[in-house]
Amino acid sequence: MPRKPLIGPRKTATQERSRATVDSLVEATARILVKEGFDKASTNRIAEVAGVSIGSLYQYFPSKESLVAAVVERHQQEIMQTVRAELAKVQEEPLEQAIRRFVAVAVQAHRLDPKLHRVLAEQIPRVGKLEKLETFSRENFSLFRTYLEGARHELGVDDLELASFVCVTTIEALTHNAVLHHGKALTNDQMQMLIDEGARLVTGYLKG
Amino acid sequence: MPRKPLIGPRKTATQERSRATVDSLVEATARILVKEGFDKASTNRIAEVAGVSIGSLYQYFPSKESLVAAVVERHQQEIMQTVRAELAKVQEEPLEQAIRRFVAVAVQAHRLDPKLHRVLAEQIPRVGKLEKLETFSRENFSLFRTYLEGARHELGVDDLELASFVCVTTIEALTHNAVLHHGKALTNDQMQMLIDEGARLVTGYLKG
Amino acid sequence: MPRKPLIGPRKTATQERSRATVDSLVEATARILVKEGFDKASTNRIAEVAGVSIGSLYQYFPSKESLVAAVVERHQQEIMQTVRAELAKVQEEPLEQAIRRFVAVAVQAHRLDPKLHRVLAEQIPRVGKLEKLETFSRENFSLFRTYLEGARHELGVDDLELASFVCVTTIEALTHNAVLHHGKALTNDQMQMLIDEGARLVTGYLKG
Amino acid sequence: MPRKPLIGPRKTATQERSRATVDSLVEATARILVKEGFDKASTNRIAEVAGVSIGSLYQYFPSKESLVAAVVERHQQEIMQTVRAELAKVQEEPLEQAIRRFVAVAVQAHRLDPKLHRVLAEQIPRVGKLEKLETFSRENFSLFRTYLEGARHELGVDDLELASFVCVTTIEALTHNAVLHHGKALTNDQMQMLIDEGARLVTGYLKG
DNA sequence: TATGAATGAGGATTCATTCAT
DNA sequence: TATGAATGAATCCTCATTCAT
Numbered sequence: 001m002p003r004k005p006l007i008g009p010r011k012t013a014t015q016e017r018s019r020a021t022v023d024s025l026v027e028a029t030a031r032i033l034v035k036e037g038f039d040k041a042s043t044n045r046i047a048e049v050a051g052v053s054i055g056s057l058y059q060y061f062p063s064k065e066s067l068v069a070a071v072v073e074r075h076q077q078e079i080m081q082t083v084r085a086e087l088a089k090v091q092e093e094p095l096e097q098a099i100r101r102f103v104a105v106a107v108q109a110h111r112l113d114p115k116l117h118r119v120l121a122e123q124i125p126r127v128g129k130l131e132k133l134e135t136f137s138r139e140n141f142s143l144f145r146t147y148l149e150g151a152r153h154e155l156g157v158d159d160l161e162l163a164s165f166v167c168v169t170t171i172e173a174l175t176h177n178a179v180l181h182h183g184k185a186l187t188n189d190q191m192q193m194l195i196d197e198g199a200r201l202v203t204g205y206l207k208g
Numbered sequence: 209m210p211r212k213p214l215i216g217p218r219k220t221a222t223q224e225r226s227r228a229t230v231d232s233l234v235e236a237t238a239r240i241l242v243k244e245g246f247d248k249a250s251t252n253r254i255a256e257v258a259g260v261s262i263g264s265l266y267q268y269f270p271s272k273e274s275l276v277a278a279v280v281e282r283h284q285q286e287i288m289q290t291v292r293a294e295l296a297k298v299q300e301e302p303l304e305q306a307i308r309r310f311v312a313v314a315v316q317a318h319r320l321d322p323k324l325h326r327v328l329a330e331q332i333p334r335v336g337k338l339e340k341l342e343t344f345s346r347e348n349f350s351l352f353r354t355y356l357e358g359a360r361h362e363l364g365v366d367d368l369e370l371a372s373f374v375c376v377t378t379i380e381a382l383t384h385n386a387v388l389h390h391g392k393a394l395t396n397d398q399m400q401m402l403i404d405e406g407a408r409l410v411t412g413y414l415k416g
Numbered sequence: 417m418p419r420k421p422l423i424g425p426r427k428t429a430t431q432e433r434s435r436a437t438v439d440s441l442v443e444a445t446a447r448i449l450v451k452e453g454f455d456k457a458s459t460n461r462i463a464e465v466a467g468v469s470i471g472s473l474y475q476y477f478p479s480k481e482s483l484v485a486a487v488v489e490r491h492q493q494e495i496m497q498t499v500r501a502e503l504a505k506v507q508e509e510p511l512e513q514a515i516r517r518f519v520a521v522a523v524q525a526h527r528l529d530p531k532l533h534r535v536l537a538e539q540i541p542r543v544g545k546l547e548k549l550e551t552f553s554r555e556n557f558s559l560f561r562t563y564l565e566g567a568r569h570e571l572g573v574d575d576l577e578l579a580s581f582v583c584v585t586t587i588e589a590l591t592h593n594a595v596l597h598h599g600k601a602l603t604n605d606q607m608q609m610l611i612d613e614g615a616r617l618v619t620g621y622l623k624g
Numbered sequence: 625m626p627r628k629p630l631i632g633p634r635k636t637a638t639q640e641r642s643r644a645t646v647d648s649l650v651e652a653t654a655r656i657l658v659k660e661g662f663d664k665a666s667t668n669r670i671a672e673v674a675g676v677s678i679g680s681l682y683q684y685f686p687s688k689e690s691l692v693a694a695v696v697e698r699h700q701q702e703i704m705q706t707v708r709a710e711l712a713k714v715q716e717e718p719l720e721q722a723i724r725r726f727v728a729v730a731v732q733a734h735r736l737d738p739k740l741h742r743v744l745a746e747q748i749p750r751v752g753k754l755e756k757l758e759t760f761s762r763e764n765f766s767l768f769r770t771y772l773e774g775a776r777h778e779l780g781v782d783d784l785e786l787a788s789f790v791c792v793t794t795i796e797a798l799t800h801n802a803v804l805h806h807g808k809a810l811t812n813d814q815m816q817m818l819i820d821e822g823a824r825l826v827t828g829y830l831k832g
Numbered sequence: 833t834a835t836g837a838a839t840g841a842g843g844a845t846t847c848a849t850t851c852a853t
Numbered sequence: 854t855a856t857g858a859a860t861g862a863a864t865c866c867t868c869a870t871t872c873a874t
Contacts, residue, residue, distance in 0.1 A: 042843055042844080044842090053859060055845095058845065064844070165385070166405050169385045177377045205412055260834090262835085263871090266870070272870095429873095437838085471839050471868085472838055474867075582825060585797050585798055588797070621821075621824060666848075667847075667848055677855060678848095678849085678858095680855055
């Protein structure tokens with residue numbers, strides 16, 4: 001094991017090569033998923049597109065499923081990074097403003113890579129088992145719920161668990177349908193309108 | 209000597225046999241989809257379960273896709289029958305009552321055959337092309353929109369197209385998540401609560 | 417199912433076709449095993465040599481293992497047919513004569529298809545699980561033991577189970593080594609000598 | 625500056641390291657063969673178990689086959705060491721005693737590492753080409769034959785080549801079957817009985 | 833028209849071996 | 854010399870679909 005990092009996090013050539021291989025595989029998988037769909041995403045195809053041998057694919061991913069899982073994970077990470085950043089100060093905001101922010105964040109999350117998001121949402125249940133991506137993910141649910149707890153005084157509802165379920169489901173579905181099924185890309189106006197309507201819907205409900 | 213039946217819907221023996229074969233194939237497909245999942249639903253398996261030879265299967269359905277499409281169609285028909293019956297007199301009802309009915313109908317639709325509904329919802333994008341089942345279906349959207357037009361005086365919103373989109377999406381998602389992802393079966397209480405919340409959410413929104 | 421056998425065991429065309437396919441697969445497997453060894457006997461190769469598609473192979477044999485098992489079975493059947501025929505009247509024979517017959521039968525069994533016998537003996541433990549071919553097979557052991565019981569008065573040994581083990585093992589090994597490892601084919605003289613020696617060895621032992 | 629050790633078998637550090645690597649590879653191969661079977665013994669697995677990189681494995685062994693061959697060789701060496709030691713003074717012994725010793729030695733050889741012996745016996749024909757391990761090995765045959773020559777006066781047989789073949793084959797087979805196929809381990813009584821019977825069988829034969 | 837034997841492209845995965853570092 | 858990432862031919866097997874009977 002020739003590993004002589006002199007200072008700090010200096011990766012060895014070997015580590016970098018591995019990392020590059022892994023990345024290109026995940027990337028290739030995502031690209032094929034988006035452009036050709038789940039059924040065309042054979043492991044041989046993925047390796048080919050990644051410019052890597054099929055053997056290397058299996059060196060890093062024990063199965064096709066694990067590759068798809070990695071794509072899901074990566075996408076999820078990207079989304080949650082956006083979400084966390086965006087919601088950092090939501091706790092201090094009044095209801096109306098906060099809800100608008102939640103809706104806006106949902107829209108943004110969907111716009112990170114809408115096509116990938118769609119494929120993952122639609123075709124990935126098949127991969128099952130690793131129930132990621134569950135209705136905008138548990139973390140989202142938590143964030144929302146936590147907000148509601150802090151904003152209890154502004155709410156006209158008691159059961160925060162139920163309210164969170166209703167709101168998160170609603171926001172997710174609205175955004176999902178709007179972004180993914182209507183036309184190709186939302187104009188800014190449409191996006192604004194979407195946020196307005198979604199926020200009004202949810203806010204009204206929460207105020208009771 | 210053409211053999212068109214003289215009176216009424218009296219099918220020839222042959223026609224009846226065909227019909228039975230087709231039915232058993234669709235039924236077998238649905239059963240396998242539900243019990244064993246999309247991946248186990250090979251055409252050979254379907255033919256076997258239907259008690260029909262693989263040759264006959266291809267006599268009636270040109271492809272696996274067309275078989276799945278038939279299942280979707282059938283499920284849709286059943287749902288829409290319920291929906292139409294239930295919404296027959298909705299036009300005359302006041303907003304609150306009508307919306308409750310819409311939500312209740314959505315729940316009922318999901319409860320017709322929840323497992324089949326779920327499989328179809330999850331796996332069918334794969335069959336793609338024939339975008340049936342699209343967000344509670346166009347017909348649903350129409351029915352809702354038509355209702356809104358008649359109830360314009362009670363509404364606090366102008367853009368009925370937009371409002372319909374928001375409401376139908378919301379109702380569908382809420383129901384879908386509640387029925388398909390939470391536990392196995394909803395208790396009556398839970399169902400009532402779901403209808404209450406859904407109706408309140410949408411009604412509030414529509415009143416503006 | 418168009419099955420109209422008019423008289424007696426007249427197989428339908430279909431049945432005959434299936435049968436032919438199965439036969440050619442087993443035959444091809446045996447041939448490859450003999451000519452190229454276990455490792456070259458890939459399912460695709462077998463199908464090719466059988467003049468059958470790989471799909472058909474899997475229609476009749478669920479796995480590669482099952483194919484090899486069929487070869488073993490077939491070979492075993494052939495051997496046991498010879499053995500049974502040859503040993504039909506052994507019960508009435510005096511010890512010396514009977515033992516000679518046992519040895520002779522073992523030699524014959526090995527000469528039915530020596531190369532196949534060798535491959536099966538050497539390479540098939542791998543297929544394990546289906547422990548056929550076990551030390552000249554249980555049936556052989558039984559036949560021998562049964563004979564000993566009837567000939568007890570001529571024997572100088574008490575423990576017939578033990579004696580059978582010793583004799584059957586010995587006869588089998590002697591024959592096996594002689595037929596399979598020495599040169600290509602045994603001359604008649606060599607065979608005679610083998611029988612003589614084997615019989616003398618075993619007879620001496622049994623007489624005590 | 626060539627570095628040949630001046631005195632005695634003093635290996636350089638490098639040579640020792642090489643030796644250690646080679647040993648651990650052979651040992652790992654044997655262990656995997658025994659514990660997991662031939663099919664699990666991939667070169668990568670072997671290297672891993674040996675705590676050596678796959679690259680190093682190929683530095684010392686040109687192929688998987690050569691690795692297995694080394695295991696066979698080593699096992700053979702160990703057996704022959706036992707055998708030679710045990711048979712050192714057999715030449716002076718009378719027939720009965722000598723034969724008992726031969727049988728006992730065969731049993732001991734099998735008990736050195738029965739599981740390894742079995743795997744090698746069963747799977748190694750596959751590795752073919754290097755027909756080691758052939759029926760208790762040529763050396764055994766020689767030893768036995770040499771004994772017979774010295775003991776000619778006690779024998780009732782003429783053809784010592786033939787007699788040796790018969791005896792060695794018989795002893796090997798008896799031992800092999802008894803040790804490897806009957807239950808897990810032989811009790812001392814069973815072993816004694818095995819030696820008794822084997823010796824009686826062979827002695828009787830040799831005395832004519 | 834019904835049957836089911838046959839097809840074969842294509843898919844996931846393994847593993848002995850090579851070679852740049 | 855040691856390392857381990859990379860290779861890719863080869864393997865077993867599935868399944869939608871065709872077609873002779």
